[in-house]
Amino acid sequence: xxxxxxxxxxxxxxxxxxxxxxxxxxxxxxxxxxxxxxxxxxxxxxxxxxxxxxxxxxxxxxxxxxxxxxxxxxxxxxxxxxxxxxxxxxxxxxxxxxxxxxxxxxxxxxxxxxxxxxxxxxxxxxxxxxxxxxxxxxxxxxxxxxxxxxxxxxxxxxxxxxxxxxxxxxxxxxxxxxxxxxxxxxxxxxxxxxxxxxxxxxxxxxxxxxxxxxxxxxxxxxxxxxxxxxxxxxxxxxxxxxxxxxxxxxxxxxxxxxxxxxxxxxxxxxxxxxxxxxxxxxxxxxxxxxxxxxxxxxxxxxxxxxxxxxxxxxxxxxxxxxxxxxxxxxxxxxxxxxxxxxxxxxxxxxxxxxxxxxxxxxxxx
Amino acid sequence: xxxxxxxxxxxxxxxxxxxxxxxxxxxxxxxxxxxxxxxxxxxxxxxxxxxxxxxxxxxxxxxxxxxxxxxxxxxxxxxxxxxxxxxxxxxxxxxxxxxxxxxxxxxxxxxxxxxxxxxxxxxxxxxxxxxxxxxxxxxxxxxxxxxxxxxxxxxxxxxxxxxxxxxxxxxxxxxxxxxxxxxxxxxxxxxxxxxxxxxxxxxxxxxxxxxxxxxxxxxxxxxxxxxxxxxxxxxxxxxxxxxxxxxxxxxxxxxxxxxxxxxxxxxxxxxxxxxxxxxxxxxxxxxxxxxx
Numbered sequence: 001x002x003x004x005x006x007x008x009x010x011x012x013x014x015x016x017x018x019x020x021x022x023x024x025x026x027x028x029x030x031x032x033x034x035x036x037x038x039x040x041x042x043x044x045x046x047x048x049x050x051x052x053x054x055x056x057x058x059x060x061x062x063x064x065x066x067x068x069x070x071x072x073x074x075x076x077x078x079x080x081x082x083x084x085x086x087x088x089x090x091x092x093x094x095x096x097x098x099x100x101x102x103x104x105x106x107x108x109x110x111x112x113x114x115x116x117x118x119x120x121x122x123x124x125x126x127x128x129x130x131x132x133x134x135x136x137x138x139x140x141x142x143x144x145x146x147x148x149x150x151x152x153x154x155x156x157x158x159x160x161x162x163x164x165x166x167x168x169x170x171x172x173x174x175x176x177x178x179x180x181x182x183x184x185x186x187x188x189x190x191x192x193x194x195x196x197x198x199x200x201x202x203x204x205x206x207x208x209x210x211x212x213x214x215x216x217x218x219x220x221x222x223x224x225x226x227x228x229x230x231x232x233x234x235x236x237x238x239x240x241x242x243x244x245x246x247x248x249x250x251x252x253x254x255x256x257x258x259x260x261x262x263x264x265x266x267x268x269x270x271x272x273x274x275x276x277x278x279x280x281x282x283x284x285x286x287x288x289x290x291x292x293x294x295x296x297x298x299x300x301x302x303x304x305x306x307x308x309x310x311x312x313x314x315x316x317x318x319x320x321x322x323x324x325x326x327x328x329x330x331x332x333x334x335x336x337x338x339x340x341x342x343x344x345x346x347x348x349x350x351x352x353x354x355x356x357x358x359x360x361x362x363x364x365x
Numbered sequence: 366x367x368x369x370x371x372x373x374x375x376x377x378x379x380x381x382x383x384x385x386x387x388x389x390x391x392x393x394x395x396x397x398x399x400x401x402x403x404x405x406x407x408x409x410x411x412x413x414x415x416x417x418x419x420x421x422x423x424x425x426x427x428x429x430x431x432x433x434x435x436x437x438x439x440x441x442x443x444x445x446x447x448x449x450x451x452x453x454x455x456x457x458x459x460x461x462x463x464x465x466x467x468x469x470x471x472x473x474x475x476x477x478x479x480x481x482x483x484x485x486x487x488x489x490x491x492x493x494x495x496x497x498x499x500x501x502x503x504x505x506x507x508x509x510x511x512x513x514x515x516x517x518x519x520x521x522x523x524x525x526x527x528x529x530x531x532x533x534x535x536x537x538x539x540x541x542x543x544x545x546x547x548x549x550x551x552x553x554x555x556x557x558x559x560x561x562x563x564x565x566x567x568x569x570x571x572x573x574x575x576x577x578x579x580x581x582x583x584x585x586x587x588x589x590x591x592x593x594x595x596x597x598x599x600x601x602x603x604x605x606x607x608x609x610x611x612x613x614x615x616x617x618x619x620x621x622x623x624x625x626x627x628x629x630x631x632x633x634x635x636x637x638x639x640x641x642x643x644x645x646x647x648x649x650x651x652x653x654x655x656x657x
Contacts, residue, residue, distance in 0.1 A: 024491050025523035105558045106612035110518050113487040115454070119616070120463070136489025136519075180506070189465075190486045190503075246498075249505035250544050262502050321523065328564065329524040 001353060004300040006285040007055070011048045012299030015309050017041035019341055022137050022317035026324065027334040037237035038261050039274040042140060045306075046199055047274070049144065050206020054214075057155055062214040064159050071152045078149045082131075084311045085141040089128055091315055092135055093117055099322050108322075112136035116188055123187035132186040134193065138314055143194035146183070147203045150196075154204045162208045169204035172197055177257040177265060191264070198266045202274070226279050233276025298346055305349040312348040316341045417625060421618035423589040429626035430573075432580045433634040436547040437627070440510045446480035447472070450507040452488050452500065453515035454551070454619065467620035468513070475628040484509065492516060493525045497537040504541055512541055513623055515551040515586075517568045521559075527567035531575055538579045548581040549627060554615055555590035556608050582630040584622050590615045 002008065017032045018041045034040035057070040064070070093114060100108040109115050112135040117124040127133025131142040158165035175181065176197035183192045212219045240246065252259035261269050289296050302309045320337035327333045417423070440447050449472075451465055465485035472481045484507045490496035496519065504512060520530045541548050552572040559565045569587045576583035594611050 024494060024519075025525050029494075103558060104606060104608050105556055106609050107518065107522070107554055107556050107559060109612070110454070110554075111522060112489045112519075116487065136487075188487060189484055248540075249501050250508075256505060260502070260505075261498075264499075264502065324524055325522050 002304055004289070004296060006282070006289075007048055007051055008300045008303030009285055009289070009296060010044060011052075011303035011306050012301070012309075013303075014041040014044040014048065015302050015306060015313060015345065016299070016342065018045065018140075018310070019313040019317055019345060020338060022314065023320040023324065023334075023337060023341075025329065026320070026337065027331050028338050033277075036241050037234065037273055037277065038240060039237075039270045039277065040263075042194070042263070043202060043266070043270065043274040044277075045140070046143070046147065046202045047206040047278070049147070050203035050208075051210045052206075053148075053151055053155065053203070054207045054210030058211065058214065060214075062211065067156060067159065070155050074148055074152050074155065078145055081141055081148060081307060082145045084307055085131060085138075085145060086128070088141065088311050088314050089135065089138060092138055092318055095315070095318055095322065099326075103326065108325075111321075112138070113188075120187055127186050130186070132184065132192075133188075134185065136193075137317070139193040140310070141314075142192065143196055143199055146196040147200055150200065151203065151207070154200075154207060158207065158211065162211050165204060166208045169201050173201035173266075177267065178255040180255075180257060180265075182264070193264055195265050198264075202266060202271070223279055223282065227283065230276045230279025230281075233273055234280045237273045237276065301349040301353070302345055305352045308352045309345050309348050313341070313345055316344045417618075417621050420614060421593075421621050423592045423622070425629070427588045427592045428585055428622055429629065430576060430583045430585065431626070431630040431633050432576075432582045434511065434547045434549075434582065434627065434630050435634065436510045436545055437631060438634045441476065441479055441631075446482055447476070447511070448507065448509040449481060449483045449511045449513060450503060450509035451483050451485045451513045452503065453486075453518070454616075464616070464619055468623055471620050471624035472627065475624050476631070489519060491520045491523050491525050491530075492537060493520055493529045493533045497533050500537055501540065504544075504546065509546060511547040511549065511627070513549045513551065513627075515553075515619075517553040517572050521553055521565050521568040524564060525568075527564065527571045530568060531571035534571065535575045535579060538575060538581060542579065542581070548579070549584065549623065549630075550576045550581055551584040551619075551623065552587050554612065555587045555594060556612065557594070558608065560591075582626050584626045586615065586619070586622065589618070589622060593618075 017034060020026065020028050020032050021034050021041065023029070029035065032041075053074070056073060058064050092112075096108055096111050096114045097118065100106055109118050114135055117128075117133065124133050131145065134142055154165045154169055157168060176195065181197045182195040183197075185191055209219065246261045247259050249256060249260045249262075257265050257267055259269075260267050263270065320341055323337055324333055437447060449468075451468060454464060463485075465483045469481050469483045473479060486503050486507075488496050488500060488503070490499065492500075500514075516534060517530070538548050538550070550572055552569050553565070573583060573585070590611060593614060594607075
């Protein structure tokens with residue numbers, strides 16, 4: 001088990017934020033930082049995933065592990081995340097269908113685009129296995145599968161030159177913005193909610209920055225110097241979010257995606273805002289950690305077990321939505337939903353660690 | 366959808382239709398006061414709109430409100446293909462009879478010599494938070510002449526405040542229209558367990574209010590399904606129960622209902638010359654309570 005650290009802490013923080021934001025309309029939504037900026041917790045989550053790949057594939061001295069081992073490690077992780085996606089999708093569809101049956105309410109079948117599945121299970125089940133059929137709010141894991149699946153390319157290039165790795169990634173990002181490349185949805189029309197060709201840039205950025213961070217002090221010095229710029233971006237983000245000012249996608253010049261604020265394509269404005277958030281808030285952990293005691297421990301535990309916690313969080317937030325819907329919502333229900341959800345996330349993390357300990361200390365039956 | 370076959374070759378029928386339309390508007394306003402009146406209208410003797418298939422027949426007053434469709438009109442006038450962005454809702458059971466395919470067929474039947482292309486997209490999430498932004502993206506990508514938008518279900522499920530929903534929807538519709546793109550709204554479904562739900566009815570009302578204020582046609586799916594549910598007590602059973610059977614019927618009828626609303630609104634757009642702005646669309650500013 002890892003010691004508490006900034007990465008796990010912020011990842012835990014992102015997981016809690018995503019959980020709250022995935023129960024739309026609830027009272028606590030307005031207290032999450034996603035409401036006060038252009039980018040949100042999804043950016044943080046993907047960036048930290050990249051940073052973690054850096055940690056996992058490099059020793060403390062910055063020396064990379066054997067290439068073959070990195071590739072197999074990432075492949076194993078891809079399989080793990082894919083399995084989680086299938087499990088979570090099946091449970092989500094069963095929850096939606098089960099509630100519709102129990103409450104005799106076919107309206108529920110339309111939830112998060114699940115209607116497509118029940119109308120056309122033959123194609124949809126193939127789409128589910130291919131991850132081209134996604135439910136609303138259940139679209140981060142498919143992105144994650146693709147990102148970790150293609151990560152070996154950037155990791156291997158990065159062994160020769162981190163700059164080359166970043167240039168390759170940035171080139172793909174820009175090309176995807178200009179030519180609007182995305183992975184199609186199927187069955188049904190449209191594209192993925194999280195465009196992997198664009199979002200990969202954040203993963204690679206995390207991986208590359210972790211490498212530079214290990215190698216020299218330059219990055220640390222510059223990130224300290226740029227804190228004021230980060231704060232300025234954060235403040236600008238708050239102003240834009242609160243006033244609702246954003247570019248009109250039909251009025252901006254071509255190529256359109258360079259100028260808009262779209263989450264799907266992680267457009268430059270969102271990327272820039274995220275970097276501002278990173279500069280402004282990254283130093284906060286060192287200040288907070290000694291002062292928040294159990295909260296820090298809780299978030300660290302969530303962060304250490306992010307896949308299990310995220311998967312469980314998706315299911316718990318769907319249950320929370322169903323509870324809110326059936327009871328009509330309200331502050332009390334919201335407190336119950338958020339409270340039991342946070343306990344559930346904590347329990348999940350504890351359970352995974354307990355199981356790992358048991359597994360490693362005793363022979364398997 | 367057989368309406369042009371009845372209308373185009375025979376002008377007298379067209380007059381009858383026009384008066385029927387006027388009646389529909391009157392009935393709509395009367396309907397708020399006396400909902401029972403609708404079924405007794407002589408122009409529509411309980412059989413529902415002609416041109417709809419038997420199982421989908423609903424009286425016009427309970428099916429739609431009309432408004433002008435200028436962008437669609439000019440697309441037809443210039444003989445270009447009609448580009449429609451259909452948002453929300455799932456296909457009816459059975460992939461071959463999917464909603465976009467049926468809508469395309471129904472519209473091409475209703476508007477002969479017109480090539481209709483339909484881009485169908487799901488839009489999960491709430492209009493009041495986030496989904497409206499995603500809609501802008503979709504519109505910018507598709508650049509359609511017309512957006513047919515099934516709206517309100519997700520906000521109703523998330524228990525979004527009806528006023529917040531109405532203002533976000535109103536803003537989104539105004540934005541689409543400001544770019545010279547027409548909008549047809551479709552309100553959420555009727556199902557028995559939601560009929561007495563106050564919040565749900567407020568969302569249904571909000572869609573209607575916004576359609577009235579923004580002067581866009583509205584497919585009154587809630588009313589139509591409510592009508593069909595009262596009518597179709599008999600018939601084959603559904604293994605999941607009556608509400609599910611009604612829901613399937615609603616999905617099957619969606620395309621016809623939307624196509625009829627578009628065709629009727631188009632006729633109205635033609636009938637009234639552009640400068641005459643004053644009586645455009647029934648001003649449904651006073652929200653009408655959905656029954657039940």
